[in-house]
Amino acid sequence: SAMDSTGYFAALAELGTQCRNAYMLGRETRVPAVADLSTVVVTGLGGSAIGGDLLRVYCQERLRVPVTVNRDYTLPAFVGKKTLVFAVSYSGNTEETLSAYQQAREKGATIVALTSGGKLAALAAADGVPVIRVPAGLAPRAATGYLFIPMLAVLEGLGMLDGIEAEVEELARELAHYATTYGLGSPVAQNPAKQLALNFKGRLPIIWGASGTTEVVAQRWKGQINENAKAPAYWNAFPELNHNEIVGFEEPAELIRQLWVVILRDKGDHVRVGYRMEITRRVIEGKVAGVTEVTSTGEGMLARLYSLIYLGDWASVYLAMLYGIDPGPVKVIDYLKGELA
């Protein structure tokens, strides 16, 4: 996944186009209807799993069956003939995902492979499993369009979701707009992504979302700061964090002064969660280095989630620049995979 920051910026700027192409790839894929479908499982790791979380959150209020994300070698016991499994690995060579794929085969699940190639594409082709083949050459985390939208298109093709095409169009338009706002050419004073990076620099970012909406965005921001800027970050979600994490803002005071908190809001948040966010902000202000509150924009859930994800993506790459780090390579992940090979 080596890529210099120029390539990384280009991939970010083109995310809207990627989402449109990703939708087409999903629609073109023939997936057999699953009789009496009970669950959808997305199995994958890292950049190939976050699309599963996006799907889970997106489907929460729209799909009649639950979506579960599996980040492991093994699948849960409930997986069987009534399960639709998306096996997602950008490289196609992640051992946990290959193992889960084999299990899904043994359990008789209906499988769709989502990959740019590798062993997963070869196995699926040999097994007669539908493959959604996405373009290679990106870092997995720069391919979230490809690793998420095709699953929506497949569920739409199976008659389980509708209106996805219009939502993808709105999303692509929003992303094109934000590519200018957050892009390299936009000066700090008008660029929230650059401002965030400056606030994160030398500090520990804490990203808070809300269950059922922005939780997945918070998780994504954390991963992006880790993988692009090679820096630590943490995430949590309301209302749960009001029942534990919020107590941990007393000691040590000098450590807490190094935290920069981001609160991610969405119009779909429970109204009481909105109050909780405001109260919590008052509780921590003055103790932490600062708090940034961001509210999603757009109408559809897709555009709203991505409006926030996109800001975090850009901010994490700017933070990498501030640290003098190439956002592309993830040497430690490659080292681990190599050691296990």
Ligand code: PA5
């Ligand atoms: O962003 C990354 O490079 C990682 O999080 C990978 O996505 C993760 O290691 C899994 O690899 P793959 O996406 O190829 O299955």
